[in-house]
Amino acid sequence: EIVMTQSPATLSVSPGERATLSCRASQSVTSNLAWYQHKPGQAPRLLIYGTSTGAPGIPARFSGSGSGTEFTLTISSLQSEDFAVYYCQQYNNWPLTFGGGTKVEIK
């Protein structure tokens, strides 16, 4: 099973600042990586798939990069609605696995 490790666990950022979230895979997942945003009491929301392809309707301030075992989600200028927990997920190998999440909180 591929283990996905996200860092940091919590990221404190001021509105308008840039946020950089990391996701590491225990073995290569090529580019088969997705990112989700999750707010309390809501359904998780797909942000990025294929490492860098934005899902329909996702603002351009969300971008993804990386390959192999190291991936990054960047939020270029944090808006108030972006404070949430973010999860990465690999779909290169079965079983599909998720990271433990990064909570982005208001500084």
Add this chain to the structure above:
Amino acid sequence: QVQLQQSGPGLVKPSQTLSLTCAISGDSVSSDSAAWTWIRQSPSRGLEWLGRTYYRSEWYHDYAVSVKSRIIINPDTSDNQFSLHLSSVTPEDTAVYYCARDQSSSGWFDPWGQGTLVTVSS
């Protein structure tokens, strides 16, 4: 716009069967490209893929090894929904359960249902 609406009890007794339903609007459970999936989230296990059902001229099912002996995911073409049945539950099965669509059977999920907190307790 595809939407998934979950229903089912929030409390199940140990050793009984957990049953949840996910109603689909805007797509078909019989889609020849999508896969219909259940995922759960708990503090101890994080997000865990449980299984899926999909139609490719016939019905297929895939299940996580961790629950394979206890899980059934069934499509319901009459009501355009799919269900999760997890038998012999223990307190370790306490989690928020989500249904989700894998649109092209690629492995990423969009959209997700709203989630159902299921507590296993007597």
